[in-house]
Amino acid sequence: MSIKPTVMNSSFTIENVSDMQEMMRGILSRHNGEPLIEIDLSEVDEFDGAGLQLLLAFSAAAKKMGSHIQLNNLPERVAAVLTRYNVTDHFVRREQV
């Protein structure tokens, strides 16, 4: 839990997913067996299907490494999408910890 949560870009959309994936790859490569990988979504104000997909893939990749993704400061909008698409149980939310 020593790694500082990475703050995600405001536009979590198709326009940025490539860069964000690179960033996530970086996070996973630095991963050192911590049970939780924290990312901070407080800045996110745009979120689309590509963003959702990347988040899910990130979570799956983390799970393979025995870790979970923790979403910090989840904006209402993003939380609503995760709920609607029935994927909230893929992630750990800050409140639940």
Add this chain to the structure above:
Amino acid sequence: MSNNDGLYDDALLIFFDEAREMLQNIEDSLLQLENNPKDDEAINALFRSAHTIKGTSGIFNLNRVVKFTHQVESVLDRVRKGGLTIDLGLSEALFTSCDMIGTLLGQVEKRTDDPAAIAATDAAADALSDRLGTFLHQGGADSASVVKEVTTAAENVHQEGIWHLSVRFHHNTFLSGFDPLTVIDYLKNVGEIISIHTIEAHFPEWDKFDAESCYLGFEIRLKTQAAKSVIESAFEFVAEDCDLRIIAPTRRASDFIALINQLPDELRLGDILVACGAVTREALDSALAHQNEVAPGPVRQVGQAIGEILVAQNRVNPEVVDAALERQSKMTGAVRQEGGLFVRVPADKLDELINLVGELVICGASASLQAVQAEDAGLIGTTQQLSRLVEEIRNGALGLRMVRIGETFVRYRRVVHDVSTELGKTVNLVIEGADTELDKSVVEKIGDPLMHLVRNSLDHGIEMPEDRIAVGKPPDGTICLSARHDSGNIVIQVSDDGKGLDGEKLLAKGREKGLVAENQILTEAEKFDLIFAPGFSTAEKVTNLSGRGVGMDVVRKNIEALRGSVKILSQLGQGTAIEIRLPLTLAIIDGFLVRIGDGSFVIPLHAVLECIDADPAEMNLNEQYAGFIKLRGEVLPLLALRSVFSCQGKAPAKQRIVVVRGTAGTKAGLIVDRLDGEYQTVIKPLGKLFRHLNGISGSTVLGSGEVALILDVGALVKLATQNRSDETADRQKRLFRDLQLMGLDHNNFNRGT
């Protein structure tokens, strides 16, 4: 890499072309919506066009275009969902947006790198974007009820039930500019989404995961009364980017088994279906057991077998089969549209083909001639058949360059709309004969003159609504653009039901400008013709549309450059019609064949006024080449072509004069040796070396294989009528030198020498 860049550039060029078509579609749809704001088809077309521009711009990383078009699309999306009606304000904003997209694309196309220009455009785009934004937040409260009303009214209502939707998006969905979430969101307008399960089965390993490819799939439970077609329509725009399976509320477990079998890679699908309540665990298990009993074997084969079982057991509803067939036909239709119906061919390739076919015609004619001379009956028969085939090929080749004029005409819808709005007039544009075809090169060149005529009709022709009512006309004016074929020509007419031309007023103005002598009497047609005189404008009030002095004279000049003619028909108070007559193609010319010495020349027939005998006693020629003759009391400048082109051979005792018409009503007589009559021929452009040759516009090859030069009548008439001797002498010298330098001897042009 460079090869890829080339491909990319090619694709980009095609995109610009397509984007222009899309923008045209947007304009058309907007105009259509002005007449009928509830036209769903037009609204959908509008959205689709904007959407495609955005999507494709995204592929090419044209972020400025994407950003702006996104806003337009959002507004249109709202319109499509019934939250917003296209009124005058929105329509104007969308028209302006259309121009803005054009400007943004234009800057990319021209590779504009001037930061000031880009910043100015961006600022304008942002301002417009904000303006569009106001429409997004307008009247939000009642939008939901509107949507409901629209959907329920539009479709036959079914019993409410829970439908099951299974959708798998294709990899290129994001790149096509679609967001699956938006598509699914749209289902809210169709019914109530009970649950969504996100399918991650197609996600590749993290190492191979490409964030820009779409691997998403969804199992959706939707409660609705709507028919299947309505549910499908929500996916209309992504029809080619996803696999959609819809299972009706009345379906049984077996249908879900079929679904599972269709997606053999998704191992957990059965569980998901049970989880979302589509099917019970017991029903699923028993159906699976039954299936295994009937057709044991590996999963994939079972998948195929169950379809057959279901058909045999009469369990598959015809609706399902129909849907499958419909989908299939939709797919093939789309494929055909993309690749089958049209082939994009560069224009120069066509020109090359036509040029070669021209050569073939000549070669064929030469073969025929030789066959006749050889008096070989068999050979004559064969060459005749050959000629016929070559003729067909030529017509076919020329036909390839023919395009419908309708595409040019529809461009004026926007002009009529904009200009009439600006002037406070209501004008309808009627288009007739849009299917009439003419050569692409003519279409390209006729655009500007037509635009001017349409603007003129709008500005000067159609009266203000109150004036129209006062004279008992309907308040809405009409402008009619029509096209028709008429004996090898195309006749384009721009007519209006406006106030018509006042011959007396034109005459007075002509006198004032010194164009008409005080005692000169003009026919009505001649009075109308005055508007073609340079610098002539009857507009008392100069608007920013017309009356700028570059008027009808330019129109006439442009049309005559295409070997066409303009005629005005007008009735005071009833309206004006301007008739443009153009040759169907620029590749073929109706010529008048004349002979001077050893050489043949072709004078474009449209310029020939009359032919007279050249009586040496009446002619006053100087020692060089020019002179004059008195023709019915008028002085007619003369030009001895023999001297101009330094032709070989002795002049006959009796020469002829062909009276030709130059630009702006000037006339001249060309002295030739012999008249050989009318002759239709294929024009061959002059080679690079001869491009600057004065007095010659092209060449053609006669049936005998001899080359004939096509005369540039305008230049020759100018030469004949130029009065200043020094300049004339200079011109003559220059021309003479040109000809000598180029070795313009007919023999040099002849084939085989």
